Amino acid sequence: xxxxxxxxxxxxxxxxxxxxxxxxxxxxxxxxxxxxxxxxxxxxxxxxxxxxxxxxxxxxxxxxxxxxxxxxxxxxxxxxxxxxxxxxxxxxxxxx
Amino acid sequence: xxxxxxxxxxxxxxxxxxxxxxxxxxxxxxxxxxxxxxxxxxxxxxxxxxxxxxxxxxxxxxxxxxxxxxxxxxxxxxxxxxxxxxxxxxxxxxxxxxxxxxxxxxxxxxxxxxxxxxxxxxxxxxxxxxxxxxxxxxxxxxxxxxxxxxxxxxxxxxxxxxxxxxxxxxxxxxxxxxxxxxxxxxxxxxxxxxxxxxxxxxxxxxxxxxxxxxxxxxxxxxxxxxxxxxxxxxxxxxxxxxxxxxxxxxxxx
Numbered sequence: 001x002x003x004x005x006x007x008x009x010x011x012x013x014x015x016x017x018x019x020x021x022x023x024x025x026x027x028x029x030x031x032x033x034x035x036x037x038x039x040x041x042x043x044x045x046x047x048x049x050x051x052x053x054x055x056x057x058x059x060x061x062x063x064x065x066x067x068x069x070x071x072x073x074x075x076x077x078x079x080x081x082x083x084x085x086x087x088x089x090x091x092x093x094x095x096x
Numbered sequence: 097x098x099x100x101x102x103x104x105x106x107x108x109x110x111x112x113x114x115x116x117x118x119x120x121x122x123x124x125x126x127x128x129x130x131x132x133x134x135x136x137x138x139x140x141x142x143x144x145x146x147x148x149x150x151x152x153x154x155x156x157x158x159x160x161x162x163x164x165x166x167x168x169x170x171x172x173x174x175x176x177x178x179x180x181x182x183x184x185x186x187x188x189x190x191x192x193x194x195x196x197x198x199x200x201x202x203x204x205x206x207x208x209x210x211x212x213x214x215x216x217x218x219x220x221x222x223x224x225x226x227x228x229x230x231x232x233x234x235x236x237x238x239x240x241x242x243x244x245x246x247x248x249x250x251x252x253x254x255x256x257x258x259x260x261x262x263x264x265x266x267x268x269x270x271x272x273x274x275x276x277x278x279x280x281x282x283x284x285x286x287x288x289x290x291x292x293x294x295x296x297x298x299x300x301x302x303x304x305x306x307x308x309x310x311x312x313x314x315x316x317x318x319x320x321x322x323x324x325x326x327x328x329x330x331x332x333x334x335x336x337x338x339x340x341x342x343x344x345x346x347x348x349x
Binding site for chain 2: 006007028031038042043046
């Protein structure tokens with residue numbers, strides 16, 4: 001990753017409302033945890049998007065290698081039977 | 097206006113003006129912040145303050161009962177008719193200057209709105225409760241930066257200390273009271289500012305200690321805003337802010 005002069009990079013995860021999962025929202029620059037949380041709050045929750053924030057130092061994230069993409073992901077392409085399509089969604093359940 | 101409404105009008109105007117003028121200053125950081133994140137943080141504070149000003153101006157217009165809007169109050173008064181504390185109109189300077197101003201103001205506002213929340217005037221109490229939540233964040237943001245800069249590099253420490261020293265003489269005014277205060281206090285509407293001073297001072301001292309900064313010396317305190325007397329900076333702010341309404345009254349878009 002190219003270094004820049006704007007402090008360390010943190011990845012931001014926002015939970016929209018209680019009970020739902022945290023979703024990646026983007027990233028911020030900050031020199032420490034507290035500042036990362038504040039910056040994330042100011043950038044990603046200013047329109048009422050959030051009820052909880054996680055920040056993670058970008059360097060702590062291990063990412064899959066694009067070169068491995070074939071071996072990693074292609075084998076799943078022809079396994080349609082893994083989709084649980086034959087289950088009926090219980091009435092009233094919005095998220096499973 | 098009845099006497100009590102006149103007093104509340106003055107009080108509401110004073111609180112609206114503080115928020116309004118400081119919001120203009122903070123908005124000047126837009127596109128000039130040290131990093132993108134801080135640019136947004138400062139303009140977020142400005143937006144909170146605009147919302148607050150709107151609330152107090154709207155109430156002032158209601159009390160006055162002449163059918164004015166909050167915009168009329170914001171844009172159509174002259175310098176001497178503004179009652180914001182002088183510290184609000186101080187130029188942004190460098191980032192440390194802005195943070196010092198924000199620290200002094202936000203800590204004051206935290207203790208102030210905590211008290212105003214208990215006002216016997218329901219509108220003041222409601223506006224104060226809403227404002228208090230915002231101010232807690234403003235205060236944390238300013239204190240964190242004060243500590244970061246004070247306890248940072250030699251250069252940042254020096255700039256932060258200089259900023260705190262230079263603005264100190266504008267802090268005395270925050271606690272000044274006049275007839276409006278004493279008469280509204282008697283009715284349980286307004287806040288006894290003299291009681292806030294020791295709490296404010298202790299809070300500031302604690303932050304400065306953590307930031308390895310020294311408390312500025314009490315030499316001389318500026319005064320004037322309760323009479324509508326300002327520094328030379330307010331006229332420039334109003335020139336900027338009121339240009340459109342003055343040149344094209346009632347312009348809409």
